[in-house]
Amino acid sequence: MTGFPQHPNYVGLNRPLGEEYDLADLVIEGEVPAEVEGCFFRAVPDPAFPPFMEDAGAILSGDGMISAIRFADGKASFSIRYVETERHRAEAAAGEALFGKYRNPFTDKPGAAGLDRTVANTTPIWHAGRLLLAKEDGRPYRVDPHSLETLGSYDFGGKLKSQTVTAHARIDPESGELFMFGYEADGLASTKLAYFIVDREGNLTREQWFDAPYCSMMHDFAITENYVLFPIYPTSCDLDRLKAEGEHWVHHPDVDSWLGVMPRYGDVSELRWFRGPKGVSCYHMMGAFEDGQGRIHFDQCLSDSNAFPFIREASGIALQQWELNGRLARWTVDYAGGPDAVAETVIGPPGDFPIIPAARQGRSYDHGWMLTMNPEMRGPPVVGGPVGAMFNMLLRLDFAGGPPQALALPPAHSINEPVHVPAARADHEGWLIAVVDRQTGPDDFAHECWIIDAGNVAAGPVARVHIPHRLRPQVHGWWVSAAQLAAAA
Ligand SMILES: [Fe+2]
Numbered sequence: 001m002t003g004f005p006q007h008p009n010y011v012g013l014n015r016p017l018g019e020e021y022d023l024a025d026l027v028i029e030g031e032v033p034a035e036v037e038g039c040f041f042r043a044v045p046d047p048a049f050p051p052f053m054e055d056a057g058a059i060l061s062g063d064g065m066i067s068a069i070r071f072a073d074g075k076a077s078f079s080i081r082y083v084e085t086e087r088h089r090a091e092a093a094a095g096e097a098l099f100g101k102y103r104n105p106f107t108d109k110p111g112a113a114g115l116d117r118t119v120a121n122t123t124p125i126w127h128a129g130r131l132l133l134a135k136e137d138g139r140p141y142r143v144d145p146h147s148l149e150t151l152g153s154y155d156f157g158g159k160l161k162s163q164t165v166t167a168h169a170r171i172d173p174e175s176g177e178l179f180m181f182g183y184e185a186d187g188l189a190s191t192k193l194a195y196f197i198v199d200r201e202g203n204l205t206r207e208q209w210f211d212a213p214y215c216s217m218m219h220d221f222a223i224t225e226n227y228v229l230f231p232i233y234p235t236s237c238d239l240d241r242l243k244a245e246g247e248h249w250v251h252h253p254d255v256d257s258w259l260g261v262m263p264r265y266g267d268v269s270e271l272r273w274f275r276g277p278k279g280v281s282c283y284h285m286m287g288a289f290e291d292g293q294g295r296i297h298f299d300q301c302l303s304d305s306n307a308f309p310f311i312r313e314a315s316g317i318a319l320q321q322w323e324l325n326g327r328l329a330r331w332t333v334d335y336a337g338g339p340d341a342v343a344e345t346v347i348g349p350p351g352d353f354p355i356i357p358a359a360r361q362g363r364s365y366d367h368g369w370m371l372t373m374n375p376e377m378r379g380p381p382v383v384g385g386p387v388g389a390m391f392n393m394l395l396r397l398d399f400a401g402g403p404p405q406a407l408a409l410p411p412a413h414s415i416n417e418p419v420h421v422p423a424a425r426a427d428h429e430g431w432l433i434a435v436v437d438r439q440t441g442p443d444d445f446a447h448e449c450w451i452i453d454a455g456n457v458a459a460g461p462v463a464r465v466h467i468p469h470r471l472r473p474q475v476h477g478w479w480v481s482a483a484q485l486a487a488a489a
Pocket of ligand 1: 122167168219283284476
């Protein structure tokens with residue numbers, strides 16, 4: 001891939017690769033556990049064409065690629081393909097980039113007019129036998145889970161009204177329902193939010209719209225057994241700024257955050273808004289649940305400002321990454337009574353990519369996993385991703401009073417978001433699977449897929465799958481078991 005500028009978005013681990021390929025019979029050190037039968041789908045942004053204008057936010061606009069690491073009979077294989085979005089196809093036909101700045105169509109070339117701008121590069125979501133590639137700026141694309149062929153933009157059989165669907169969906173483990181939302185649901189800088197429910201067969205059964213307190217970057221949300229929770233953080237969009245070819249997002253340190261709560265099968269008129277601290281920001285929630293006293297707890301990887309350096313820079317915020325006061329924060333509210341503000345408790349360290357077992361979604365959990373920076377690491381982290389530094393430590397947090405466990409990666413290593421694979425045995429916590437990068441030279445990297453005992457992360461991987469090809473950083477992944485794949489065949 002040539003012609004890309006010498007900018008952090010395009011060098012080192014972030015260097016565009018732009019290759020579709022398949023690798024069979026990967027070399028494995030150790031033994032793949034019997035339960036690891038299925039596919040680890042990963043969303044990998046990878047810009048196919050060099051940008052034609054300066055855009056710090058372009059790190060979020062890389063064309064979506066769908067990668068599959070398949071495990072069968074103790075063996076592993078690897079595949080990766082572009083998601084053939086309308087945008088990717090148009091640029092491939094033109095042989096050049098047509099779309100300008102991140103989420104700003106006023107910067108596009110004429111050839112992009114009227115085309116779907118999404119790059120479908122954030123999360124592979126599996127539900128009702130369908131694989132969807134989602135990004136919050138548009139509707140998802142459906143991809144064949146076996147061939148990785150793109151089947152087209154997906155609107156739930158014509159039922160979806162929202163123009164956007166976020167990349168973070170929540171599936172109720174008992175009902176099998178998929179809970180989703182979209183923001184800027186009717187266009188750029190809009191305050192309109194769409195909240196919708198898809199039943200276990202994949203039918204969109206209900207879509208409701210309401211207004212957020214302001215247009216906010218709402219990357220993720222949460223459900224409990226009876227409620228749905230919409231967090232609002234003051235990273236906001238302004239239409240006039242877009243028209244002036246400015247940035248989509250600016251962060252506002254002096255503006256309140258909010259948590260909207262409503263019964264999950266209720267009407268949006270039942271939304272209650274709880275005020276949170278000013279200026280905070282979060283990308284991902286670990287989970288949410290109700291306790292025996294009727295209180296709702298909402299656990300999130302919170303920081304005092306937006307975690308993306310290019311958004312802080314566009315906002316005139318001079319804070320460095322280590323000055324953000326990152327923490328795993330629990331906001332507690334009482335929907336039926338109590339004050340109109342959240343009560344915050346710190347329950348974990350700074351970090352991101354929080355995970356709980358899928359079976360605990362919306363329920364209380366006594367442990368979870370997340371990625372962080374090793375505070376005792378000697379030497380710099382691996383440079384890459386949207387923050388400019390990759391995580392180098394995996395944590396298992398125990399919320400039942402036990403000590404945390406950590407898997408500290410060696411120097412020059414980084415770890416991408418793991419997926420959790422449940423175990424067959426009730427007394428085993430299952431497995432975490434993650435791609436690990438190792439920097440071997442100024443612009444050289446080696447990659448492995450590690451399988452880790454989820455209840456004993458400090459022991460390191462039980463199996464290491466070598467991937468003999470350069471990889472770009474992944475955003476999110478999804479584990480789909482062999483049984484789920486077979487049922488969808
Ligand atoms: Fe995300």
